[in-house]
Amino acid sequence: MALKESTMLALGTPMPSFALPDVCTQKMISPEVFEGKIGALVMFICRHCPYVVHVQDELTRLGREFYEGKNLGILAISSNDAHRYPADSSLRLKEMSEQLGWTFPFCYDETQSVAKDFTAACTPDFFVFDSQRHLVYRGQLDASRPGNKTPVTGEDIRLALDAVLAGHSVPGKQRPSAGCNIKWKSGNEPVYA
Numbered sequence: 001m002a003l004k005e006s007t008m009l010a011l012g013t014p015m016p017s018f019a020l021p022d023v024c025t026q027k028m029i030s031p032e033v034f035e036g037k038i039g040a041l042v043m044f045i046c047r048h049c050p051y052v053v054h055v056q057d058e059l060t061r062l063g064r065e066f067y068e069g070k071n072l073g074i075l076a077i078s079s080n081d082a083h084r085y086p087a088d089s090s091l092r093l094k095e096m097s098e099q100l101g102w103t104f105p106f107c108y109d110e111t112q113s114v115a116k117d118f119t120a121a122c123t124p125d126f127f128v129f130d131s132q133r134h135l136v137y138r139g140q141l142d143a144s145r146p147g148n149k150t151p152v153t154g155e156d157i158r159l160a161l162d163a164v165l166a167g168h169s170v171p172g173k174q175r176p177s178a179g180c181n182i183k184w185k186s187g188n189e190p191v192y193a
């Protein structure tokens with residue numbers, strides 16, 4: 001497991017435009033799904049990464065606590081090369097979503113262009129946007145990593161989401177997420193500044 005950290009995209013950056021199919025419904029998902037929402041959480045994840053597997057139950061809890069019944073949008077995106085990593089194919093992502101009981105959209109970024117537009121670098125990688133769709137948080141879910149014996153709590157994301165829902169600034173230092181690098185298609189690897 002080679003550890004890769006997130007790029008820490010500049011705060012205030014507008015949410016990139018995209019149109020991706022939801023692996024469960026095949027409905028096209030775009031930033032317009034967040035219209036009228038107080039905030040949005042966009043997560044770059046995949047099925048096979050041990051860092052994602054380590055936190056996937058917390059992602060389910062976040063979906064239940066923040067997506068259902070609250071004015072917050074949540075979207076999961078996988079951008080891994082499914083040809084080299086079949087566990088991350090649309091069909092397998094759909095199975096993952098159904099097994100975990102996710103009710104938020106889970107999209108597949110086949111061209112990997114959306115990951116590049118967000119400067120996503122690892123799985124998991126988290127981005128929180130306010131009601132104007134400007135970036136207010138990017139970084140880790142919490143301090144837990146496979147094997148470090150720190151419990152998975154979602155503390156950092158929860159603080160950011162609570163602040164957005166309350167109309168406040170996100171408090172505290174934002175620390176990079178860490179996980180497996182996105183599995184780029186050969187020749188498609190981005191160079192982030």
